[in-house]
Amino acid sequence: MGKVIAIVNQKGGVGKTTTSINLAASLGVLGKKVLMIDLDPQGNATTGVGVDKGDISSSIYEVLTMKSSIEGSIIKTKSQNLSLIPAYLNLAGVDMELIELEKKAKEKGYSFNRVTRLKDEILKIKDNYDYILIDCPPSLGILTTNALAAANSVLIPVQCEYFALEGIMQLINTIMLAQRKVNPNLEIEGVLLTMFSNTNLGVEVIESIKGFFKERVYNTIIPRLVRLAEAPSHGKPILEYEPRNKGTIAYLNLAKEVINRNGTEEEGTR
Numbered sequence: 001m002g003k004v005i006a007i008v009n010q011k012g013g014v015g016k017t018t019t020s021i022n023l024a025a026s027l028g029v030l031g032k033k034v035l036m037i038d039l040d041p042q043g044n045a046t047t048g049v050g051v052d053k054g055d056i057s058s059s060i061y062e063v064l065t066m067k068s069s070i071e072g073s074i075i076k077t078k079s080q081n082l083s084l085i086p087a088y089l090n091l092a093g094v095d096m097e098l099i100e101l102e103k104k105a106k107e108k109g110y111s112f113n114r115v116t117r118l119k120d121e122i123l124k125i126k127d128n129y130d131y132i133l134i135d136c137p138p139s140l141g142i143l144t145t146n147a148l149a150a151a152n153s154v155l156i157p158v159q160c161e162y163f164a165l166e167g168i169m170q171l172i173n174t175i176m177l178a179q180r181k182v183n184p185n186l187e188i189e190g191v192l193l194t195m196f197s198n199t200n201l202g203v204e205v206i207e208s209i210k211g212f213f214k215e216r217v218y219n220t221i222i223p224r225l226v227r228l229a230e231a232p233s234h235g236k237p238i239l240e241y242e243p244r245n246k247g248t249i250a251y252l253n254l255a256k257e258v259i260n261r262n263g264t265e266e267e268g269t270r
């Protein structure tokens with residue numbers, strides 16, 4: 001049974017997508033079968049693994065609104081063991097449509113729950129993967145709520161900057177609400193420090209985040225690196241764009257930590 005991990009932080013630009021792409025690719029290289037679901041209308045995870053938005057015939061939007069099957073919306077990427085359900089801009093209007101579909105279902109007497117839509121679909125394919133990573137948008141709206149309902153756990157990237165913990169209480173409250181309402185077993189997978197620069201401020205921020213999240217914080221810290229920012233424009237995870245880069249090593253180390261926390265040994269190439 002695959003493990004579903006939602007990469008969540010409603011704060012924008014903290015490294016959710018960079019982490020989704022590079023953790024997914026790293027798990028793939030370590031021999032795990034991985035599906036990445038792009039749940040952000042910006043579609044950055046989609047283009048970041050080299051999928052051209054113009055070539056998409058079905059995306060997560062069609063899956064959520066019952067226009068396509070989930071099986072038929074999965075694309076194999078060029079990366080080892082990595083498949084993708086893409087997203088593009090039409091996903092932005094999905095909330096109103098889900099409300100309409102739920103209303104219609106009630107009238108006609110079949111079951112449709114707009115909060116568990118993603119979960120209900122993922123259940124059909126979960127067994128085919130070791131890990132399913134969901135790249136969430138920077139908001140706590142219906143898309144993120146769907147991710148929290150569908151996930152076994154959340155991975156929270158936190159940018160090493162002065163206001164790092166701003167908004168974290170709101171995120172924790174949302175996770176607790178999801179636990180109470182739809183997903184009692186939802187766990188915090190881990191907290192990942194991203195875009196670290198070795199300055200006094202960077203070090204102070206790490207201390208305060210570790211003080212707050214304790215052992216949930218990964219030992220691996222992702223440094224701020226130009227190559228990590230460049231790689232998506234070439235449609236490649238960092239390990240393909242620049243295999244010897246520090247960013248490649250960092251995300252491979254993160255993948256190993258994720259695998260170890262989940263109690264299985266990594267296999268495949270190293």
Ligand SMILES: Nc1ncnc2c1ncn2[C@@H]1O[C@H](COP(=O)(O)OP(=O)(O)OP(=O)(O)O)[C@@H](O)[C@H]1O
Binds near residue numbers: 012016137222229
């Ligand atoms: N470790 C890093 N070093 C340098 N640049 C980075 C790093 N991680 C992310 N970036 C850059 O910072 C920006 C934000 O990163 P990313 O898109 O991963 O964040 P996000 O949380 O997904 O953003 P959004 O909330 O808009 O979805 C991007 O331009 C990305 O290339």
Ligand SMILES: [Mg+2]
Binds near residue numbers: 016018040044136
């Ligand atoms: Mg993003």
